[in-house]
Amino acid sequence: MTAANGVAIVLVIAVTLYAWSGLADYGAGFWDLLAGGRETGRRPRELIDTAVTPVWEANHVWLIFILVVAWTGFGIAFASIMTTLFIPLSLAALGIVLRGASFALRKDAARVNRRHLAGWLFGLGSIITPFLLGAAIGGIAAGRVPVGNAAGNQVTSWSNPVSLTAGLLAVSMGAFLAAVYLVAEAHRRRLADLDAYFRIRAIAAGASGLLLGVAASVALYAGQRQMFDRVVHRSIPLLVIGVLALGTTFLLARRGFLRGLRVVGALGVAALIWAWAVAQQPYLLPFTLTVTDAAGAEPTLKWLLAWAAIALIVVVPILAVLYTLDQRNALGEDPTTSRIDSGHG
Amino acid sequence: MGEVCLWSSADQLLPARSQMALTLMFHVILASLGVALPALMLIANYKGLRRNDSAALTLARRWSHAAGLTFAVGAVSGTVLSFEMGLLWPGLTGTYGDVFGLPFAIEGIAFFVEAILVAIYIYGWRRLRPWTHFWLGFPIPVVAALGAFSIVAANAWMNTPAGFTVGSDGRPTDVDPMAAIFTKALPYELAHLLLAFYMAAGFLVASVYAVGWLRGRRDRYHRLGFLIPFTVAAVATPIQFAVGDTIARWVASNQPAKFAAMEVVTQSGADQTEIIFGRYHTDTNDVSGGIRIPGLDSFLVGFSRDTYVQGMDNFPRNDLPSNVNIVHWAFDVMVTIASLLVLLVLWFAFAYWRKRTIPGSKLFLWLAASAGALTYVAVEAGWIVTEVGRQPWIVYGIVRTSDAVTRSDGVWVSFAVVTVVYLLLGIGTVTALRAMSRRWRRQDIADETAVYGPRPGPPVAAETDLGTGT
Numbered sequence: 001m002t003a004a005n006g007v008a009i010v011l012v013i014a015v016t017l018y019a020w021s022g023l024a025d026y027g028a029g030f031w032d033l034l035a036g037g038r039e040t041g042r043r044p045r046e047l048i049d050t051a052v053t054p055v056w057e058a059n060h061v062w063l064i065f066i067l068v069v070a071w072t073g074f075g076i077a078f079a080s081i082m083t084t085l086f087i088p089l090s091l092a093a094l095g096i097v098l099r100g101a102s103f104a105l106r107k108d109a110a111r112v113n114r115r116h117l118a119g120w121l122f123g124l125g126s127i128i129t130p131f132l133l134g135a136a137i138g139g140i141a142a143g144r145v146p147v148g149n150a151a152g153n154q155v156t157s158w159s160n161p162v163s164l165t166a167g168l169l170a171v172s173m174g175a176f177l178a179a180v181y182l183v184a185e186a187h188r189r190r191l192a193d194l195d196a197y198f199r200i201r202a203i204a205a206g207a208s209g210l211l212l213g214v215a216a217s218v219a220l221y222a223g224q225r226q227m228f229d230r231v232v233h234r235s236i237p238l239l240v241i242g243v244l245a246l247g248t249t250f251l252l253a254r255r256g257f258l259r260g261l262r263v264v265g266a267l268g269v270a271a272l273i274w275a276w277a278v279a280q281q282p283y284l285l286p287f288t289l290t291v292t293d294a295a296g297a298e299p300t301l302k303w304l305l306a307w308a309a310i311a312l313i314v315v316v317p318i319l320a321v322l323y324t325l326d327q328r329n330a331l332g333e334d335p336t337t338s339r340i341d342s343g344h345g
Numbered sequence: 346m347g348e349v350c351l352w353s354s355a356d357q358l359l360p361a362r363s364q365m366a367l368t369l370m371f372h373v374i375l376a377s378l379g380v381a382l383p384a385l386m387l388i389a390n391y392k393g394l395r396r397n398d399s400a401a402l403t404l405a406r407r408w409s410h411a412a413g414l415t416f417a418v419g420a421v422s423g424t425v426l427s428f429e430m431g432l433l434w435p436g437l438t439g440t441y442g443d444v445f446g447l448p449f450a451i452e453g454i455a456f457f458v459e460a461i462l463v464a465i466y467i468y469g470w471r472r473l474r475p476w477t478h479f480w481l482g483f484p485i486p487v488v489a490a491l492g493a494f495s496i497v498a499a500n501a502w503m504n505t506p507a508g509f510t511v512g513s514d515g516r517p518t519d520v521d522p523m524a525a526i527f528t529k530a531l532p533y534e535l536a537h538l539l540l541a542f543y544m545a546a547g548f549l550v551a552s553v554y555a556v557g558w559l560r561g562r563r564d565r566y567h568r569l570g571f572l573i574p575f576t577v578a579a580v581a582t583p584i585q586f587a588v589g590d591t592i593a594r595w596v597a598s599n600q601p602a603k604f605a606a607m608e609v610v611t612q613s614g615a616d617q618t619e620i621i622f623g624r625y626h627t628d629t630n631d632v633s634g635g636i637r638i639p640g641l642d643s644f645l646v647g648f649s650r651d652t653y654v655q656g657m658d659n660f661p662r663n664d665l666p667s668n669v670n671i672v673h674w675a676f677d678v679m680v681t682i683a684s685l686l687v688l689l690v691l692w693f694a695f696a697y698w699r700k701r702t703i704p705g706s707k708l709f710l711w712l713a714a715s716a717g718a719l720t721y722v723a724v725e726a727g728w729i730v731t732e733v734g735r736q737p738w739i740v741y742g743i744v745r746t747s748d749a750v751t752r753s754d755g756v757w758v759s760f761a762v763v764t765v766v767y768l769l770l771g772i773g774t775v776t777a778l779r780a781m782s783r784r785w786r787r788q789d790i791a792d793e794t795a796v797y798g799p800r801p802g803p804p805v806a807a808e809t810d811l812g813t814g815t
Contacts, residue, residue, distance in 0.1 A: 053468075060420065061460055065453040067427040071438040072446025079439025082431025086753035093428040094766060097421050101770050104417035105777045118773075149435045150752040296443025297509075297520030303447055311454040315461075322461045325469065 003302050004295035007073040008284070010308045011066060012277045016270045018062035020177070023170065023269070025059050027178025028052050029099055029126020030171065031201060032119065045119075047194055048178075051185045052103075060100070073304055074294040076147060077284040084145045084152035085136045092132040099125025127171060134170025138163035138216070141276060142224045143286040161219035169212040173269050176205035180249060180265035187258045188327075199253045202265075206246050213272070227279060227286055235275035242271035358747050360756040361433040364763050366732070368425055370725050371767050375419030377724065380493050380539070381546030382412040383463070383485040385574050390479050392573070400566040404573070406470055407785055408550065409482075411778060413467040418774050420460065425763075433756070436749030437739055440516060444509045445502045447522045452495035459488045490539060497538050501530035504731070505599060506740050529599065533592045537727070540585040544686070545724050547578025549717030553782070558703060559710045571703055575713065578720075579690040586687050589680075590645075597646045600741065601655040603734040606669045607676040608642050609635075613656040617642035622677050625669045630657055666736045675729035682723040689716060 028048045035041030035048075071078040082089055098121045106118030135158045139145060142162040146152050157163075179202035186194035220228040231239075245268030252261045282290045295301060386408040393401030427449070430438050438446070466482035473481065502508070508525030509517035554570035597604040604610070609625050609632050610617055619642040623635020640650035647653075657665055666672050689712050696704035704710075739746040 060424065061453065061457040064424055064427050064456065065450070067431070068446065068449040068453045071431060071442040072450055073443070075439045075442025075446070078431050078442060079435030082428070082438075083435045083751050083753045086432055086751065086759075087755065089428060090432055090755075090759045093425050093432075094762065096424050097766055097770065100421035100424070101418060101773060104414060104421075105773045149439070150754075154754060296446075297517070297522075300443040300447060300520055300522045303522050304450060307447070307450055307454070311457075315454060315457055318458060318461050322465055325465060325473075 002292065002295075003298055003305060004073070004291050006305045007069065007295070007301050007308075008281070008291045010305065011069055011073070012274065014062055014066045014069065015277075016273050018059075018066060019173065019269050019273055020266050021059035022062055023130055023174040024177035024181055025052060025174075026099075026126045026130040026171070027174030027176065027205075028182070029103075029123050030175045031178055031182070031198075033123025033126065038116075043191075044182075044194060044197060047182060047186060047189075047191065051182060060096070063096075069304065069308075073296055073301055074284055074291070075296055077289055077294040079149065080147050080151065080285060080289070081136070081140060081145050083148075083150040084154065084157050085139055086150065087154055088132040088136050088139075088158040092129050092136070095125040095129030095132065097125070098122070099129065126174075130170040130174045131167040132158075133167075135159075135163040135167035137170070137276070138166025140285060141166070141227055141280060142220070143227065143288075145285050147285060147289050160223060162216065162223050165212055165216035165219045169209060169216050172205050172209040172212050173272070176202060176209050177265055177269055179205050180253075180262055183253060184258050184262050202253055203250055206249060210243070210246060224286075230279040231275065235279045238271045238275035238278060242268045242275065244268075245271060357433075357752065357754075357756040358750045360760040361750045362746065364756065364760040365429060365433055366729075367760075367764060367767060368422060368429060369732075370728065371771065372419065372422040372426055373724060373728060374545075374721060375415050375422055376493070376496075377542040377545045377721075378412065378415040378549075379419050379459070380486070380489040380542045381577075382408060382415070382550070383466075383482065383489060384543070385546065385550060385577060386412060387479070387482055387486065388577070389569070389573055390482065392569075394475055394479060398569075400564075400569055401573075403566065404570050407781075409467050409470070411781065413463060414774070414777060414781070416460070416463055418770065420456075422767075422770075423456070432753070432759075433751050434739065434749050435751055436744065440749075441509075441740060441744070444506075444517050444520050444522070444525050445499050448495035448498040448502075448526055452492045455488050455492035455495060459485060459492060462488065493538060493542070494535055497535045498526045498528070498531055500731070501528045501534045502526070503739065504528075504534070504735060504741050505530040506743055511743065530595075533588075533595055534731075536588050537585070537592055540581045540588060541720075541724050541727065543581045544578045544585060545717070545720040547574040547576075547581065548686070548713075548720045549574075551575035551578065552714045552717035555710050555714040555716075559707070559714060568703060571713075575693065578716075579693055582683075582686050582690045586683055589683060594646055597654065600735070602657070602660045602665055603672070603731075605655055605657045605660070606666045606672040606734055607730060608654075609669065609673045610642065610654050610656040611658065613654065613659050615643055615651050615653050616640050617646075617652075617654045617656075619645065622674065625673060627662075627669065663737060666734055668733060668736075672730055672734045675726040675733070679723045679726040679730065682719050682726075685712075686716060686720065686723075689713065 028051065032041075032045055032048050035044045067078075070081075102118035102121040102125070106115050106122065139158045139160070139162070142160060144152055144157040144160065144163075179198045182198040183195055183202055186192075186198055217228065217231070220231065245264050249261060249265045249268065252258070252264060280286055282292065284291050284294045386405045389401045389408065390405035392398060393403075393405055430449075462482065462485050466478065466485065469478050469481065502525050505528045506525075507528045508521040508523070510519045512518040551571050551574040554567045554574075557567045558571060593604070593607070596607070608617075609620050609623065611625075611630050611632060616639070618640065619638040620632055621636040621638070623632045623637075625632050643650050643652040643654055657669070689709075692709055693704060693713075696702075696706075696709070735741055737745050737747065739749045
């Protein structure tokens with residue numbers, strides 16, 4: 001295996017990790033937005049807030065890592081993608097600002113209406129960002145990003161049927177993952193009503209994800225037959241795993257087995273991402289630029305791989321400390337009020 | 346900045362540069378707090394634990410909460426910058442990404458580690474054992490400095506590019522990423538930046554308590570809140586003065602065009618006059634107005650009036666910064682503020698040596714209260730000097746900024762949107778910090794004395810169910 005392939009695999013792993021953490025965060029924002037009026041939505045919102053708060057920054061560093069590795073490893077591809085998809089990616093960055101900032105600031109907003117506005121922006125950013133990132137990936141998969149500085153069509157590269165369905169699929173995947181995580185979170189806190197609340201939503205999001213997956217396949221069939229054939233020929237096992245995982249999640253959720261729920265849900269999402277990666281390889285930009293063609297200098301790629309290994313050794317243990325402390329409720333203080341978290345019991 | 350377009354075919358250059366400048370200038374404020382605030386908070390934490398000092402612990406806890414907020418906003422503005430590297434400057438990342446990108450990957454991980462440790466530290470108050478909590482936070486300033494090192498390495502590479510040769514196709518070959526990280530400019534820029542960050546954060550935090558002191562809140566809490574950060578900044582200030590002076594000389598020999606713009610040296614030669622402020626005229630290559638000190642510029646560069654200094658006449662017009670006045674004024678603003686801060690620090694050192702307390706003079710307190718904002722003006726001015734002064738190059742002497750810019754349409758629109766959003770973000774952040782401070786003031790200090798205990802149990806509903814979810 002060449003260093004370039006190694007870096008490409010690192011990128012797909014990073015995308016997977018980002019989906020597991022960051023995409024689920026967007027999903028939490030989605031449920032926050034849909035939680036209804038101030039009174040009816042209070043309890044689910046509180047649970048979302050407690051679940052997301054200590055980990056949300058860490059979750060989104062994966063995206064920075066993806067961008068940086070992309071331009072260091074595959075500069076030409078990165079520059080082509082960012083400039084052709086200038087509009088959706090600028091808007092995605094805007095969405096990140098909206099949700100990140102309003103999440104950070106909303107509890108400090110002294111007035112209720114400002115807090116309400118911040119919560120609304122948080123939800124809005126949580127929907128448009130995964131949609132646009134998904135649409136960008138759809139545009140890449142549909143072969144709409146040629147090599148060059150803004151060489152592709154700035155509008156149709158992401159407003160085509162493949163992109164739009166991929167964007168919606170990303171939103172529903174996030175909503176699905178978030179609901180699955182929140183079921184476990186509610187269960188852990190013995191909040192039976194919220195447990196059921198998010199269980200229904202997990203199933204709904206999973207079902208709509210399945211439908212959108214089918215829709216995306218139809219769009220791919222109509223719009224980019226070559227890629228569709230690759231998906232069919234190469235990625236079927238992964239798609240089967242994805243659908244099985246989804247079915248198992250439904251089953252587990254209905255039966256109330258919660259231990260494996262999160263793992264299975266995450267596995268399903270990962271299978272979908274790898275199905276895309278496997279179908280697309282060896283192309284970074286189908287079907288004009290391969291991983292090898294786009295690869296940067298060999299010494300850089302080797303350092304990048306070495307650094308990814310170091311990162312894994314360093315980050316995983318302390319990330320484990322964070323999640324463990326969080327799950328043990330050792331991280332309970334609410335910094336914005338400087339008071340002890342009263343919990344939701 | 347308008348004349349930039351005269352020799353550039355890229356229509357997107359002006360909005361792209363403006364957007365990059367705005368987002369960078371915004372981010373650098375948060376970056377400085379992300380690097381230096383954790384150190385201040387740990388010093389207070391250590392002091393509080395060693396002496397069982399509840400005021401120091403309260404400060405540490407409150408600073409950590411402020412750091413958490415600025416860190417979160419900084420994470421957001423940092424994400425925007427990584428997008429912009431591709432959105433705005435495809436000619437840089439697309440062609441030279443593999444040469445200078447590695448430090449960003451290092452920064453990505455450093456930031457990741459910092460984010461996790463900050464989260465543990467902030468959310469760990471009252472829940473973790475005091476010393477465990479302190480030691481979990483202890484690596485934060487080190488990791489933050491590593492992150493700063495990475496970003497500065499990339500910027501230093503843009504100033505003194507190394508670690509590659511330009512091939513016949515115009516693309517870099519023989520890439521040596523380590524040589525690209527450890528460039529000539531790195532030690533200078535890194536020392537300058539870290540000292541600047543500690544000064545900025547130190548003076549800023551101290552200024553909050555200087556205001557409190559002025560308003561008569563003269564308790565131990567305000568005393569420590571002023572002394573800890575002010576001392577840190579005071580130590581950094583004279584070192585920074587010497588470092589900055591060294592760097593100016595280094596720029597004179599390594600980036601002579603930038604130096605000529607910084608000091609508005611129009612004609613090459615010995616016995617150069619130091620011109621403070623004044624107005625440079627591009628068409629005639631001369632300067633009107635300003636305070637002039639004969640021979641001083643030559644003296645500062647080579648410790649002798651006979652020192653030869655290259656002037657702007659030595660360079661083709663299109664190899665000089667597009668706007669010399671901005672570079673020159675930014676440089677003079679930075680140096681003026683640094684000089685004022687040195688005087689302020691001397692005053693403080695003398696008074697503290699004699700009386701072991703904060704100087705009571707109203708003037709001192711007013712100056713100390715404004716030192717935070719002034720230092721940030723100097724930090725921004727410094728970045729303007731290095732960034733605008735490097736123009737028209739994005740990679741000094743190798744890639745022109747106009748060749749690196751995006752050809753996407755609509756950069757003006759994105760610049761306009763970014764301006765509005767960042768304005769609101771800035772207002773929101775300041776409002777939130779002020780709300781935080783108001784809440785602290787309302788809060789009974791008795792509530793705060795127990796920063797570590799009695800530690801409450803986990804939330805009621807989870808009490809019976811520890812660990813099942815892990």
